[in-house]
Amino acid sequence: MAGTAVRRRLTWQVARVSAVTAETASVRTLTLEVPDWPGHRAGQHLDIRLTGEDGYVAERSYSIASAPGEPVAITVERLDDGEVSPYLTGELRAGDELELRGPVGGYFVWEPGDGGPLLLLAGGSGIVPLRSVLRHRGRTGSTVPVRLVYSSRTLAEVIYRAELDRPASGVEVIYTLTRSQPPGWSGYARRADAALLAEVAWPAAAMPLAYVCGPTSFVEVVSQALVQSGYPPERVKTERFGATGGT
Amino acid sequence: MEAVDGNAIGGLLWEVFGTEMTDAASVCGSCGAARLVAELAVYRPALGTVVRCRSCDSVLMVFVTIHDRTCVDLLGLAALG
Numbered sequence A: 001m002a003g004t005a006v007r008r009r010l011t012w013q014v015a016r017v018s019a020v021t022a023e024t025a026s027v028r029t030l031t032l033e034v035p036d037w038p039g040h041r042a043g044q045h046l047d048i049r050l051t052g053e054d055g056y057v058a059e060r061s062y063s064i065a066s067a068p069g070e071p072v073a074i075t076v077e078r079l080d081d082g083e084v085s086p087y088l089t090g091e092l093r094a095g096d097e098l099e100l101r102g103p104v105g106g107y108f109v110w111e112p113g114d115g116g117p118l119l120l121l122a123g124g125s126g127i128v129p130l131r132s133v134l135r136h137r138g139r140t141g142s143t144v145p146v147r148l149v150y151s152s153r154t155l156a157e158v159i160y161r162a163e164l165d166r167p168a169s170g171v172e173v174i175y176t177l178t179r180s181q182p183p184g185w186s187g188y189a190r191r192a193d194a195a196l197l198a199e200v201a202w203p204a205a206a207m208p209l210a211y212v213c214g215p216t217s218f219v220e221v222v223s224q225a226l227v228q229s230g231y232p233p234e235r236v237k238t239e240r241f242g243a244t245g246g247t
Numbered sequence B: 001m002e003a004v005d006g007n008a009i010g011g012l013l014w015e016v017f018g019t020e021m022t023d024a025a026s027v028c029g030s031c032g033a034a035r036l037v038a039e040l041a042v043y044r045p046a047l048g049t050v051v052r053c054r055s056c057d058s059v060l061m062v063f064v065t066i067h068d069r070t071c072v073d074l075l076g077l078a079a080l081g
Helices: A085-090 A124-140 A194-200 A216-228 B006-017
Strands: A013-024 A027-033 A045-051 A057-063 A072-077 A097-104 A118-123 A146-152 A171-177 A209-214 A236-240 B025-028 B034-036 B041-043 B049-052 B059-066 B069-073 B077-080
Touching: A027 A085, A027 A097, A045 A072, A045 B006, A057 A072, A057 A124, A057 B006, A072 A085, A072 A124, A097 B006, A118 A124, A118 A216, A124 A146, A124 A209, A124 A216, A146 A194, A194 A216, A209 A216, A216 A236, B006 B041, B006 B049, B006 B059, B006 B069
Parallel strands: A118 A146, A118 A209, A146 A171, A209 A236
Antiparallel strands: A013 A027, A013 A097, A027 A072, A045 A057, A045 A097, B025 B034, B025 B077, B041 B049, B049 B059, B059 B069
């Protein structure tokens, strides 16, 4: 609960971009050197603050893409009408500086001791905090069984595909492509809903722990379907990021 | 406007309350619904941040920041923490 975490101040600090990695046509991963980083938990956020020449300030919260112990990274989807993401994905270069504070969040987090099996459900860029969970599982040697269900419009929009196509032992990755599928596609080709989850989700009797992250509509449909199938609501952790993009 | 989750304002809440608040319990002053702050509905229009109950839609918390000062209204809550 609140108050059990170590008290620290949450202050803005300047980080340096050490690498920019293209994940898809509109998604970039920014690896950051943060001089005073207290360490983070899988699933946490950080806040980015941009200040315009006229003093206008825009703040956004982004999920941390890297595992605890790895260099801090965020993965950002460009929203064409966004105030922040076009700059982060289009203008920033390695060596540039960026103002941030974090880590933040004590709810949508996973630790190896939390039990399982794990069901991770991602819609679009909702994969980002779940990728931190997957990497944390690998780095800690956890053997908890994992199913990741990743809904994307097209295969080209799948983020971290090279990594997800070679899952660690005990991790199953299940894609569903909702808009178009390449020739010969053998994965799912429909929205993640109760019918799809009935096929791919762990049965409630296995006492699974579910993390759902994506656009609001995705999260609502998926989390309600899981609860209706018998998952206790407190074992279904959700993170909505609005219609598209970051929170 | 579409709601995001209380998770999204963890930084703002930390600034106001001085600690991590997304895993704090809240109780709606109107309907009595008890939820973690992370699970509340958050609306962020240009002028500030409005947090609503996911059960009855009542306004629980309002935050408005101008010139580095944040005004906080918690009157919709029966309990927090």
